[in-house]
Amino acid sequence: MSLNFPITTPPWEVLALVAHYLDPKTLAIASCVCKSWFISMSSDHLWKPICNTHFPNLHFTDLGEQVRHVPYHRLYAIGHAAAKRRVQTPCKPKLSLNDLVFSINIRTKSSNIVTIAKPGEELIFDPNEVFKFDVDNVNYECSSMAAALQDVKITWNVVLSGWKGVFTMMNCEGKVSFSPGAEGWFSEELPSPGCCSGTVASGVVADLTLGFCSRRESGVGKVKVDKVSVGILSIVNWRYVSVDDGLRYLQHFLVPCDD
Amino acid sequence: MSNTSENPNPSSSSAKITLKTSDNELFEVEEAVAMKFCTVKQYFEDEKDNDVAARGSSTVIPLPNVHSAVLARLISYCKKLPQSNAVADNHEEEETKKKERKQYGTPGDLVDLISAANYLDFKEGLEFFNQALADHIQNKSVEYVRKFFGIKGDFEPHEEEKYREEYAWAFEGVDED
Structure with a gap:
């Protein structure tokens, strides 16, 4: 980037707005940028609708206590792993x-x-x-x-x-x-x-x-x-x-x- | 780009509204453009209720949160807005839009435009600038995003490791910086 002026960190309200336009993967990476980004990008408020869209059946509200403490971004990771397991591509055969x-x-x-x-x-x-x-x-x-x-x-x-x-x-x-x-x-x-x-x-x-x-x-x-x-x-x-x-x-x- | 013949409602094109920015510059804009900014619209309608005669350029609407440079860009974006709100329905159209977004401005510009569009409650603009900024960091590495926004990672090493571990699934196949 050849920007001549120092760019200031986006204020939290801009982050909160942009966050809604990020796909889950980018949102996850953005969470690891710094402390304030982690708070903005990992919030349940953002991940709950994403989870409900991608993995609606992982969201069991009726289980109450047991799942209440799993943050939605983690629930998404679980769902992602589960989905990946289904389409796992097998490794190359050892036999020829x-x-x-x-x-x-x-x-x-x-x-x-x-x-x-x-x-x-x-x-x-x-x-x-x-x-x-x-x-x-x-x-x-x-x-x-x-x-x-x-x-x-x-x-x-x-x-x-x-x-x-x-x-x-x-x-x-x-x-x-x-x-x-x-x-x-x-x-x-x-x-x-x-x-x-x-x-x-x-x-x-x-x-x-x-x-x-x-x-x-x-x-x-x-x-x-x-x-x-x-x-x-x-x-x-x-x-x-x-x-x-x-x-x-x-x-x-x-x-x-x-x- | 300000072609009045594109205005869907020519009768109202003559009405002008004056907007005053944070650096005390005055912008005289067509009513149709100004009405895209819901904050202005609301202000204008409140004013109109108070005094019908105040309608028009005699009313100056102060925008203490918007700088003149940003407002100028918002207005020019507004004028370029397509008349139909049709969503891009094919891949090619989406690609063109993406290209347009990519060339729209620096991250600093986009941050300012988002702030201003949010304050003005300018929905189409907000959507476009947000998506443009999102496009810039889509599938990029943590290091890239930090460099892009000039952010210093402030995690403790063990903390950063923990978060990266938590989001390990996302770190597969990110773009090269």
Whole structure:
């Protein structure tokens, strides 16, 4: 500021007027300027309407004694913290995809059909950066079994590199047709992470798709598993969760909490 | 800027009222302008009740709390006032207003204008100057506000720490000085 004359501190009546035009944050900062500003800027007279507007339900007059001694500026701070807690942005996941190996096994009652193990870095990312990955070069051949549906058992494990931890994303039974062009879709609800009680649903499911195509070179009667993709799907909006959300979910089960 | 054709009520534009400031300067202003100052309006109406003939420039209304420099600015602000009281209804308009407020004056000026507008009970002006001053310190640090108004922090160190602790939530993401 290049003011040539010394500016005098605004008189209290001007402060009292301007205070009504300050937003809560500026009002809070202004309270820490000096003693007289603290008195002007922290008064209940100013903060009461602000509290009533922003957090009307924090103002319980019927509780009388218990809350009477909480100044309104503090009540606002409490409300602010509560609101912030709801929209808290989670920290970056400690896990990275490179720490993980995806292992997928598909078998019928009588025989093993395919076992795939893919390191995280070799997975094909979805362009939308969601936790859904295609596994390519599966290249597994098996006998075509006409149009008949076969009972299969599908297991999808995520292994933390160095076998430091394994989490079973899916272990389910289903039916699939081993015929060219057929697709199989499997999903299983994932457990709720962390210490929450079992009644709190996780809201996510593991999802796995299989695709078959015919294999000309091998002659009639053979099909190839040519497409496998896996992901974590939110049942709230039926969209795949973000890569970070997926990693944070896995982190709960694979990395011990250190705090 | 004093374009009489903008006056919504031309018949009254001829009537003048004389205002006398704290430094004994006389201002002859249009009645429509003077009536924006509710304190003047009240005085004027009281006078009118006493003596109808006193209406007009023969009446001098003393304003012992207002300096001539401040009154001159208040009057010029008054003349620039838009006729409609419509609130800025879009973002662009609000931005223009903000810019206008920012360039309006130094903090010292604004403090004087607020005091005077408050004394004169000049609502539109009071709102504008208050908002202009508030804009200057919006989301600024404690240090900035102190420098801006030339205030020395007079807290004991432990006291200041306590208050800052209490308001810790507000200290996130304040503007760079």
